[in-house]
Amino acid sequence: MSDPKIVKLLDESSNRSSELPLISGTLGPACIDIGTLYKDTGHFTYDPGYGSTASTKSAITYIDGDQGVLLYRGYPIEQLATNSSFLEVAYLLLNGELPKPAEFAAFEHDVSHHTMLHESLKNFFQGFHHDAHPMAMLAAAVASLSAFYHDDLSVDDPADRKLAAIRLIAKMPTIAAACYRYSVGWPLRYPRNNLEYVDRFLHMMFEVPSEPLQMNPVAAKALDLLFILHADHEQNASTSTVRLVGSTGANPYASIAAGITALWGPAHGGANEAVLKQLEEIGTPDNVESAILRAKDKNDSFRLMGFGHRVYKNFDPRAKIIREMCHKVLAELGVNDPLLDVAMKLEEAALKDDYFVERKLYPNVDFYSGIIYKALGIPTEMFTVMFAIARTAGWIAHWIEQHETPGSRIGRPRQIYTGSDVRDYMPTARR
Ligand code: ACO
Numbered sequence: 001m002s003d004p005k006i007v008k009l010l011d012e013s014s015n016r017s018s019e020l021p022l023i024s025g026t027l028g029p030a031c032i033d034i035g036t037l038y039k040d041t042g043h044f045t046y047d048p049g050y051g052s053t054a055s056t057k058s059a060i061t062y063i064d065g066d067q068g069v070l071l072y073r074g075y076p077i078e079q080l081a082t083n084s085s086f087l088e089v090a091y092l093l094l095n096g097e098l099p100k101p102a103e104f105a106a107f108e109h110d111v112s113h114h115t116m117l118h119e120s121l122k123n124f125f126q127g128f129h130h131d132a133h134p135m136a137m138l139a140a141a142v143a144s145l146s147a148f149y150h151d152d153l154s155v156d157d158p159a160d161r162k163l164a165a166i167r168l169i170a171k172m173p174t175i176a177a178a179c180y181r182y183s184v185g186w187p188l189r190y191p192r193n194n195l196e197y198v199d200r201f202l203h204m205m206f207e208v209p210s211e212p213l214q215m216n217p218v219a220a221k222a223l224d225l226l227f228i229l230h231a232d233h234e235q236n237a238s239t240s241t242v243r244l245v246g247s248t249g250a251n252p253y254a255s256i257a258a259g260i261t262a263l264w265g266p267a268h269g270g271a272n273e274a275v276l277k278q279l280e281e282i283g284t285p286d287n288v289e290s291a292i293l294r295a296k297d298k299n300d301s302f303r304l305m306g307f308g309h310r311v312y313k314n315f316d317p318r319a320k321i322i323r324e325m326c327h328k329v330l331a332e333l334g335v336n337d338p339l340l341d342v343a344m345k346l347e348e349a350a351l352k353d354d355y356f357v358e359r360k361l362y363p364n365v366d367f368y369s370g371i372i373y374k375a376l377g378i379p380t381e382m383f384t385v386m387f388a389i390a391r392t393a394g395w396i397a398h399w400i401e402q403h404e405t406p407g408s409r410i411g412r413p414r415q416i417y418t419g420s421d422v423r424d425y426m427p428t429a430r431r
Contacts, residue, residue: 065311086227090393114170115191134179143257177204232394238262272366275306306367318365
C-alpha cells in the first residue's frame with residue numbers, strides 16, 4: 001500500500017524539516033502521512049471538521065464525492081440496491097465478500113435466533129416518560145445491552161466480536177419497535193423468526209394483538225432498499241464516533257450507543273426528521289420561493305434540510321436511487337401526499353438557483369427517505385431510528401475492522417490552545 005513518494009516540508013522559522021511519505025489506497029487520493037511531523041518539526045496540524053484528514057485505513061466503503069460514487073466492499077451501491085437485500089449487504093460489510101447460499105443461510109439463522117430481548121431489558125421502557133424521543137430510548141436501550149452481555153465478552157476474541165455483531169443487527173429492530181410501541185401505549189411484540197428481517201420489523205412495529213397485519217409487499221421492499229442505502233458511509237460523524245469510543249477498548253454495545261447519539265443530530269441522521277418538519281412548515285408549493293430566499297440569507301440561520309453533503313459535491317448517488325423509489329411507493333400505496341409537491345418544487349427551485357448550484361448543494365438521501373417513511377406510516381420521530389437500524393451494520397463492521405487492525409491506537413486529537421497564558425491563583429478576597 002505504501003507509495004515511495006514523499007512530501008518535503010520545511011519550517012522556515014526553525015529551519016527544521018520533515019519528509020512525509022505519501023500513502024495510497026486502492027482508490028482515491030493519496031494521503032500525506034504526518035505521523036512524524038511533530039517529532040520532526042514540533043508542529044501539529046489543524047483541520048477542524050477533518051475536511052482533509054483521513055483518520056484510518058479501511059477496506060469497507062469507498063466514496064468519490066465529486067463523481068457521486070459509493071461502493072460497499074467494491075460493489076456499486078446501484079447494483080446492490082437492485083440485486084441485494086439488507087441482510088446480504090450486512091453480511092458483505094462484516095465479512096468482505098458476498099455470501100455463498102450456505103453462508104447466507106447460516107447468517108440469517110444466527111440473526112433470526114438473536115432477535116429476542118432479555119425480559120428485564122423490556123422493563124427499562126416502563127421507566128421512560130411516555131413522550132420520550134425514540135432516539136433517546138434507543139441509545140439508552142442499546143447501551144444497556146452492555147449490562148446484559150458485558151461480563152463474558154472479550155473485545156480481543158474474534159468469536160465474541162462476531163457474536164456481538166449478530167446480537168446488535170438482530171436486536172436493533174426489536175428495540176426500535178419497542179421504542180415506538182411504548183410511545184403509543186401498545187404491548188411490546190415478540191419477534192416472529194419465520195419472517196425475513198424487514199418483514200419481521202414491520203410486524204413488530206405495526207401488528208396489534210387483536211387482528212392480523214396486512215402489509216403491502218412494496219412497504220417491505222422500500223424499507224429494505226432504504227436499509228441498504230443507509231447501511232454504511234465510511235468515516236461519517238457517527239462511525240467516527242464508534243471508532244473513537246472503540247479505540248479506548250470500550251465494549252461494542254457502548255460504542256454503538258455512542259454512534260446512535262452522534263447520528264441523532266440534525267446535521268447528520270436527524271436530518272430526515274428535520275426535512276419532514278421543514279416541509280410541513282413550508283406547507284404549500286407557493287411558499288417554496290420564500291423558503292429558498294431564507295436559506296440564502298446569511299443573516300438567517302435557516303438552512304434547507306436535506307440539501308448539501310460534506311462529501312458529495314456533485315450528486316448523492318443514494319438520493320438518485322431513492323427518488324425513484326419514492327415515486328413508486330407513493331403510486332403503489334396510493335398515497336397522494338401534498339408534501340411531495342412541496343418537496344418536488346423545492347428540489348426543482350434549488351437545483352436551478354445560483355446559490356445552491358455554486359455551492360454544489362444537491363438533495364441528499366435524507367431529502368427523500370422521510371417522505372417514504374411517512375408513506376409507510378412510520379412516525380416522524382422514528383425516522384432517525386430507522387437510519388440507526390441500517391447503520392448498525394456499518395458501525396459494527398468498522399468496530400470489528402478496527403479491532404482486527406494490528407497496532408490500532410487510542411484516538412486522541414490535538415488542539416490549538418486559545419485560553420489564558422499561565423497565571424497565579426488569586427485568593428477570593430483579592431479578586
Ligand atoms: N441550505 C443553505 N445553505 C447551505 C446548506 C443548506 N442546506 N448547506 C450548506 N450551505 C451553505 C453554507 O451556508 C455555506 O455557505 P458559504 O460558503 O456562503 O458560507 C456553504 O453552503 C458550505 O456549507 P458548509 O456548512 O461549510 O458545508 P459542510 O460540508 O460543512 O456541511 C452539511 C454539510 C452539514 C450536510 C450541510 O450542507 C447542512 O447543514 N445541510 C442540511 C442538513 C442535512 O441535510 N444533513 C444531512 C447530511 S446527509 C447525512 O447525514 C445522511
